Amino acid sequence: MLAAFSDMNWQLIATATLTAVFGVDAMYFAIAAIGLNVQFGYAGLLNFGQAGFMACGAYAIGMTAHYWNISFWWGIPMAIGYATVFGLIMGIPTLRLRSDYLAIVTIALAELLRLIVRSVTFKKYFNGSDGINGFGKTFTEETPFNPSGKYSLWPFDQNANLFGRVMLLLIFSVASVMVGRMIADRLRGPREKLRVILPVVIFALVMLGAKQTEYGGLGFKSLIVGWLVVFVIGALIYMLMRSPWGRVIKGIREDEEAVRSLGKNIYSYKLQALILGGAIATFGGMMFSLSRGSVQPDNYSRDTTFFVLTALVLGGLAKVTGSIVGPMLYWGISQFISVFLFELTQAWGGRVEIFGVPLITSSSQIGAWVQGLLGLMLVLLMVFRPQGLFGNRKEMALDGR
C-alpha cells in the first residue's frame, strides 16, 4: 500500500492542485463570491441567483459579438446595465418581505434567465443552447504571451517581464500581509511577533506554490487580468464596508427595524447591495467567458450558484479575504482530490479497494467521489468551524443570544 503512494506522481498532483488554486475557475469564483459576500455576508440577503448575475456579464460580452457586432469593451457597461435590471426585477417585489422570499425568487429568476438565453425563440440574440463562441479575439490575441508557451505565476519565471514581476510580487506580498495579520489576530499568544512571522511564512508558501503552477499562454492574459480585477474589486469592497455605507448594510443584516428607526431607507440600501453584488458578479461571468472566448448557457445553472456559495462559506462570510481565499481553496481541494484519486487508481492497477470493498473501479467514477468528499468536508467544516476559515468566531458566538 505504501509502495503505491511512492509510485504516485506527487509532482503532478502538486502542480495540478496549485495551478487550480490560482486558476481561472478560482479567479471567476472569487469575483462572484465577493459579490455574493456583499449581498449575503454583509447585507444578509439570501441570494440564490448569483449564476444569473454571472450570466448577465457573460452574455453582455457574448452579445457584443453575436448580436451587436461591436467591440467587446461595450460588454462592461451593458453587463452592469443588465445586472441592474435583473437586480431590480428580483429586489423590488421581494425586498420588502422576509429574506426567505428573496431566496425563492432569486433561484427561480436565475433559472428563468438561463432558460430564456438557451431557448430556440431567442436564438437570434443569444444563439440558444450552442452558446456564443469565438469572441473577444482582440483581447486574447493582443497578448504578450506566446500561445503555445508555458507560464507560471513564479515572479522570477524566465518568461516574466519586469512589469509582471513587480505586479506579482506586489500582489503576493500585500495578500500575504493581509492574510497573515488576519490569522495572527485570531490566535492566542505573542501576537506582535506572529503579525510579522505569519505574513513572511505565508509569503514564502505562496511563492513556493506559485513556482509549481503551470498555465498555457493562450488563457494566461485573462488569468492575470482576472486576478487584477479580483484584487481591485476586493480592495474597493474592503473600503466600502469600512465606510458609513457598509455600516448601514451590516446594520440591516443585524436588525432591519432598528436601522429603519434610525432614519435609513433600508429598502433602498438592500436594493443597492443586491445590485452592487450582482454587478460585481457580472465581472466573474465576463472574465470566465473572455478566458474561453465562449459563453455556454449551462455554465450558469443552479450548480454554479451553490458552488460559489460553498466556496464563500468555506472562506468565511463577511470577510473580503475569506471570499477570495475560499474559492482558491475550493478549487485547489477539489482538484487535489480529483488528481490524487486518479493517481491512486493508476498506482493500484486501475481499482481502489479497501478491505475488499471496491471503491473506485474506473477513473470515470472519480468525479462523483470529488463531489462526495467535498460535501463531507463542508459538513465537517460546519461542525468544527462554522464561521469558515476566516470568519470571526466571536461573531458566530453572538448568534445564539
Next chain:
Amino acid sequence: MDAEPLTVNGSADLSEVARVARGALEGVPATPGAGKPDPIMTAVGVRRSFGGIVAVDVDRVEIQRGSITALIGPNGAGKTTFFNLMTGFDAPDTGAWSFNGTSLEKVAAHRTAAMGMVRTFQLTKSLTKMSVIENMKLGATGQRGEKWWNGVLPFRWRAQETAIEARADELLARFSLDHMRDEYAGTLSGGQRKLLEMSRALMTNPQLVMLDEPMAGVNPALKQSLNKHIRGLRDEGMTVLFVEHDMDMVHDLSDWVIVMAEGRIIAEGTPDQISSNTAVIDAYLGTNQGKSLLEDM
C-alpha cells in the same frame, strides 16, 4: 419663570425645565383628548384594526412639547401599535397625525427620524455583531458616507465621521457605556442594551423621543439611572413619550399621563389625577375590584 410658587406634584427636586413643563400643563383639563398649549404631536381619529380586532381607536391626542408624557395601559391596550402608527412602522386604516405641524400621513418610517422623531423598541434591538461605537455612529442622520458612491472616497466623509464619533463618545460617557465602546453590542447585558438603544436614538438629534418600555427587564439600580437619563432628555429640551408598566416610575417621572385601554384613550391627566381616577383603576383591575369573588356567583 417668576417666583410664583409651583405646587405641581410637590416634588422639591424638580429642575427649572420640569417646572415650566408642569406649569404649562397646569391648566389642561384632565379629560381624554384634552388640547395642550403647545403640542409637538397631534393625532386625530387614528384607527387601526387587525381583522375584527380594533387595536387602536384614538379620537384625539396631543403631546405637549418639552414634557415627559407616559403612555400606560394594560397589556393589549394598543400602546405599541400606537407607537408603530405614529412612527410610520404601521399604517392606520383612517386618521390624521402630525409632528411639529407637518402631517405624517404617507411619510415613510425612515423619514420621521430625519424630522426629529425617534423611537425605541419594546424588545431591545441592539445590532449584536457590531461594536457599541458602530451602533452609535449608525444613529447619526444625514451622513455623506452613507451614499454608496461616497463610500470608497473617505475624504468625502472623514471629517463628518470624526465629528460623529466624538458625539457618540460623549453620549456613551454620559450613559456610562464608554468602557464597552469597542465590544460587540451582543456582549452587553440587557440593561446596557436598553441604555445603548436609547443613546443610539439620541444620535439622531431628536426633538421627540418615543421609548417603548424602557424599564422592562432592568434591575432597580439601573432603573434609577434610566430615570435620571430620561429627565435629562427633557431638561435638554426634548419631548419624551414613553410606555411603562411600573406605576411608581410613571408617577415619579412623568409630567402628564395618558391611559389607553382596548385601543382607546380612557383618561389623561397629571400623575396624581390619574392615580385616583376610577376609570383607570377599572381598566387595570376590572370593574369588580375590591368585591368578593363570591358576590358575583
